[in-house]
Amino acid sequence: MTAIEFSDEQSMILETAVNFFREKFPISEIHERNEKLEGSTDLFWAGAKELGWTGIVIPENYGGLSLSLSEVVPIVEMMGRHLIGSPFIPTTLAVQAIVSAGSEEQKARWLPLVAEGGIASVGLTEEDGSWCLSEAKTTGEICDGELILQGKKCFVLDVKRADFIVVSAIIDNAVSLIIVTREQLNQCIIRSEVVIDETRQSFSVEFNDLKIPLAQILEQPDLNGLESAALLLVSAEISGGLSGVLRVILSYLTTRKQFGKYIGSYQSLKHPAVQILLSLEATRSHLYHAAACLAGGDKIKAEIAVRSAKAYGSDAFAFAGDRAIQFHGGFGFTYECDAQLFLRRALWCQYQYGDAAYHHSYLAPLLLD
Secondary structure (H helix, E strand, C coil): CCCCCHHHHHHHHHHHHHHHHHHHHHHHHHHHHHHHHHHHHHHHHHHCCCCCCCCCCCCCCCCCCCCHHHHHHHHHHHHHHHHCCCHHHHHHHHHHHHHHHHCCCHHHHHHHHHHHHEEEECCCEEECCCCCCCCCEEECCCCCCCEEEEEEEEEEEEEEEHHHEEEEEEEEEEEEEEEHHHHHHCCCEEEECCCCCCCCEEEEEEEEEEEEEEHECCCCCHHHHHHHHHHHHHHHHHHHHHHHHHHHHHHHCCCEEEECEEEHCCCCCCCCCHHHHHHHHHHHHHHHHHHHHHHHCCCHHHHHHHHHHHHHHHHHHHHHEEEEEEEEHHHHHHHCCCCHHHHHHHHHHHHHCCHHHHHHHHHHHHCCC
16 A cells, blocks of 8 residues: 655645644633634634635635645644634635636636635535535526526525635536625625534525626536535544544543542543544545545545545544543533533534435445446
8 A cells, every 4th residue: 555645735734734723723722712703713814814825725826826635634634623613614615616617707806815815605505404516406597697596505604704605506407606796695694503513603695586697607617526625624624623632532531530540541441542543543544545536636536535534534533522521521511621612523524515324325336336
């Protein structure tokens, strides 16, 4: 088996991300950050802009760094480890959609905006909870030179801060992607959603005959590529979260004493902790293998890799979050304990873009055919 090694760019970005999050977003301050989500998001976005992360996958001629999603992975991993809830993932996905399917005019209008620190998001999840791009329920009808958008999207992250969002919809019996601007979003019904992960700012967006210029339709969108990008980035967040919750577990097991011994010395706690460590290493291997496959260009191999990474990581993170609660005993269920924050993130990530069972149903024919 070929060893997976960091590229020079990945190593440099990872080192920068480790230092940035350790200095600006220590895990010890997670509760304070949750009480001031707007302020912490502003702080993160200002740092991301200064470090050039907002333009990392944007071509140089549009103000970016011309790097790939593989270089985004270390950043998102550190975000997961420190439980950062920010517009970074949805912005990256919106950019990816425009880079792969946008016209020169669309790229020239929207990509420099993000490279300079603009925020974007994606509306891919339908009202019934389905996020499968081929099953879009939102519709668009072309009438008198305009697109009339009708439908509702749920779990649209940070939409109130976004300069634009990219929405999936059915146009002429085919799935298309449409750019919706801030001015057009102001005409929509936007409602805040209560979600299990309190670091997220999630909203539903209702389009009631919203008129959109045809120039904002992305021609021939790469839906499989967008799906793979989403799975890769959530898998990176899962890997980082798994690392973070393991730190919480080990900290407690090596400081809490019962019957005169550290509780980490008891097999009933020691063995699951080792299992979580092994699952973390396997999750990271899946993640970076998926990143390498996606960069390699083999679409079938990449799909297998990203679905495997998401399926394995989802279950591993949920198990680790559950054990973290149990290891802390009654304290683990309290709001003051960090363990419950990681369990909330694990449950959010588990179902975001499909759980393990969902991806296994796609992996079976891919692996057996």
